[in-house]
Amino acid sequence: MNTHTGRTVEFPQFSGIRCLMMPYIQGDSASIPDIYAPYRDIVDLVFLKKGDIGFLTIDESVAVAGTPHRGQRAKYGRALHTEVGRVPGQIYCWGGGGGWGVPRPSLGPRPKPKPKPRHRVTLDRDVRILLANNLDDSCAVWDAEHEDTSLDGDIGHAAADYPFDRASFLKAGEVHEIGILTPHESLPVQQDFNRQFLRIVSSGVHGREEYFTLNPLVSFN
Numbered sequence: 001m002n003t004h005t006g007r008t009v010e011f012p013q014f015s016g017i018r019c020l021m022m023p024y025i026q027g028d029s030a031s032i033p034d035i036y037a038p039y040r041d042i043v044d045l046v047f048l049k050k051g052d053i054g055f056l057t058i059d060e061s062v063a064v065a066g067t068p069h070r071g072q073r074a075k076y077g078r079a080l081h082t083e084v085g086r087v088p089g090q091i092y093c094w095g096g097g098g099g100w101g102v103p104r105p106s107l108g109p110r111p112k113p114k115p116k117p118r119h120r121v122t123l124d125r126d127v128r129i130l131l132a133n134n135l136d137d138s139c140a141v142w143d144a145e146h147e148d149t150s151l152d153g154d155i156g157h158a159a160a161d162y163p164f165d166r167a168s169f170l171k172a173g174e175v176h177e178i179g180i181l182t183p184h185e186s187l188p189v190q191q192d193f194n195r196q197f198l199r200i201v202s203s204g205v206h207g208r209e210e211y212f213t214l215n216p217l218v219s220f221n
């Protein structure tokens with residue numbers, strides 16, 4: 001099975017729009033605020049389950065040449081990760097190490113993991129994720145589940161299990177569907193690029209982190 005859904009989107013003109021894990025109603029562009037209007041067509045057409053609550057991330061930012069998009073997060077040579085962290089009995093949104101696009105000064109030292117991180121957000125195991133971006137080959141995905149992921153989702157230590165010759169490389173606009181434990185990796189870009197990234201997370205997310213974007217049109221906690 002391939003992760004490509006067969007669906008393709010056309011990204012709007014780059015304008016630096018961002019939101020992170022903003023709750024909205026899947027398939028219903030009336031449920032997103034006007035500042036995200038350039039994404040209305042995409043929101044209406046791309047969903048996991050129309051009418052369900054979903055969590056929208058739009059990240060339009062400059063990807064700097066030679067730097068994997070989430071390079072500051074990686075402990076290893078490859079920015080291979082799963083979208084969530086895990087301890088036995090709990091799958092959670094990792095908010096402490098720069099995952100999920102947590103704003104943090106890129107030049108600052110990586111904070112030491114706290115011994116007992118608080119996880120405000122837990123996820124059901126069957127949560128699904130749609131991913132797309134506007135740059136060919138800037139993200140690799142393996143059609144697999146890495147059940148034994150780490151506390152912060154970084155699985156660079158297992159890179160040998162995920163060689164590039166078994167990866168799918170996302171082409172611009174392709175919508176891929178992955179699970180929360182699907183290995184994927186941001187790849188270095190050749191030159192500075194106005195990168196547009198779209199992520200839709202299905203229902204099955206419980207709680208919210210402070211850094212999630214609030215949506216005045218949809219209440220969710």
Ligand SMILES: [Fe+2]
Binds near residue numbers: 081082083184
């Ligand atoms: Fe990711």
